[in-house]
Amino acid sequence: MADMTLDDWVVTVAAELGIKELDLDTESVLDLAAVAAHAVVRPAAPLTTFLAGLAAGMAGGSESDLKDAIETATALCERVEEADA
Structure with a gap:
């Protein structure tokens, strides 16, 4: 396992x-x-990525669905960061 790349692990x-x-x-x-x-x-971090994946799956599971979910979650995190600044 030590020689496994992150992409190998995902697969x-x-x-x-x-x-x-x-x-x-x-x-x-x-x-x-x-x-x-x-x-x-x-x-x-793990909770947000899990929820983005779950949202993408519930939306249909396409690559576009995942991209949209990641963009939405990223924008939310950025808004939270700006509000705390």
């Missing part, structure tokens, strides 16, 4: 969860996690 987890096809922009998910961790609180 492994997806397969274990029964996700047959996956075209994931890993960087955008990690960017959302970083914004949530810094703008809100650190534990918000």
